[in-house]
Amino acid sequence: MKRYLLTAVMTIFFTGFVSSQKEFLNGYIIKNDGSYTYGQVANISKGYSVEECLFRWFDISAVYSFKPEEIRAFGFTYGMRYKSVMSGKRGFFMACLVDGKVDLLYDGKKMYLDGEGIDLIPLDNGSGSTILDGKRVSFKGYRDLLEKLPDPGDNFTVPSDLPLSPEKMAEVIAAYNKSQGTDATMLAMKNPGGVHEEMRNLGLLVSNYGFLAGMNASRYDARKVVAARNLFVPEMDFFEVIPVAGAFFNRPLSRNRDFLSLNLEVMVFSTNIYMYSETVQSSVTTRSDITLSYTGIKIPLSLRLTFLEGSYKPFINAGLFAMVNHGGKYTRDGEVENSMHVVRPFTDNSLTVSKTINGFLGGIGMKKEFNLKQSISLEFRAEYGSGIYAQDGLKQNTLSFNVIAAIDFF
Structure with a gap:
C-alpha cells in the first residue's frame, strides 16, 4: 500500500515539475469560424499586445503556437482576451476590453475601435477620417468620432464628461452596442492572481x-x-x-x-x-x-x-x-x-x-x-x-x- 501511495505522489510532483517550466492558465482559443476550444493558455504577465498564442489541451500535452491569422482570438478564464488584428502588414494580438458588434481594443497606450464596418480606428484627440456604415466620415477627436457612430434609432448618447480612460471607455462602448440591439461583453484588463512565486507554478490555477x-x-x-x-x-x-x-x-x-x-x-x-x-x-x-x-x-x-x-x-x-x-x-x-x-x-x-x-x-x-x-x-x-x-x-x-x-x- 505504501509503495502505491509513494508512486502516486511522485507522479503528481513530476507532472507538476514538468508543467512549471512555463506558466499556463485555464483558457480558450476562438477559431476563425467562431467556435471555442478550451484548454490552457500561456500566461501573459504584462503587456497588452503579443505576437503569438501558446495553447495546450492539458498539463502534459503538446504546446501549439497560433499566429494572428490562424485564430480569431484567445483568452483566459475570468481574465483577459486578445483579438487578432492587422496594422499595415503586421499581424498581432491586442487586448480586447469590449467584445461586440463594435470592439474596444487596447495596446497599453492607445485605444482603438474595431468591428463590423470599422477597421482599427484610434481613439485620441487627433483628427482623421474613416469609413462608417459605408460612408466616408471625418472627425475631430474621439468624442466627435463616437457621436458619428451609426445610430439609426438615435438610441445612443455620448456622456458629457467622458475621459480618455480604458475603464470608462469600455462602459461607453458596451452601452453603444446594447443600444443598437446587440450583445456586448466587457472583459478584464488583467488576469486573475497576477504574478506568482515559482513554487506556485506546480499546477498554477489548476x-x-x-x-x-x-x-x-x-x-x-x-x-x-x-x-x-x-x-x-x-x-x-x-x-x-x-x-x-x-x-x-x-x-x-x-x-x-x-x-x-x-x-x-x-x-x-x-x-x-x-x-x-x-x-x-x-x-x-x-x-x-x-x-x-x-x-x-x-x-x-x-x-x-x-x-x-x-x-x-x-x-x-x-x-x-x-x-x-x-x-x-x-x-x-x-x-x-x-x-x-x-x-x-x-x-x-x-x-x-x-x-x-x-x-x-x-x-x-x-x-x-x-x-x-x-x-x-x-x-x-x-x-x-x-x-x-x-x-x-x-x-x-x-x-x-x-x-x-x-x-x-x-
Missing part, C-alpha cells in the same frame, strides 16, 4: 493546496479466534474523538474544469485512549485499566467528483489511506479478586500496537469558491481499515468518522 483541520472519531474492534484463546483483548464500545490537522494537494484531471480531481492529504494527530474492563468467572473478579496511545501520520489519497458550476460545489470522495503509528504503547494494569476477597495486582503488556493501518475511505462535502485561488470546504468522511494490534490470531478492524474543514488561500 492545482490547489492549503491547510486542513477537523475532528476524528475512531473505534478499534478486535476479537479473538481459536489460536489466541488465552490472549486478553479489550473491548472498545465507544468512539475516541480527537483533533486532527494537516495539509492537502488537489489536482483536477480535466483540462478545463474540476469535475474529477485527485486529492492528496497528510494528517497528523495524537491519541490516548482509556478503557476499563471487569469480568467475573467462577467467583473470580478481574478488573483492568487499559491505555492505548500513539501518534498517527495519515496519508489519504482519493478521487473527488465535483458537481455544479457555481461558487458552491458539492462533491464526493472515494479512495485509500495509509497510516503510520509512531510511539505506539499498550498497557494493562489490573487486579484479580478471588472468592476470599484476596486482591492480587498484575500487569499485562502482551499486546503491541501495529505500526501501520491501511484501508478505504469515502466522503461527501461542500466547497465554497471565492475565486480561482481561494476556497474553503467542509467534508464528512468515513474510513474502514485494518486493526490496531500487531498480534496474529485476532479478527480486527478500525472504523473512523471525520469532519474536515480545508482552506486554500494561496
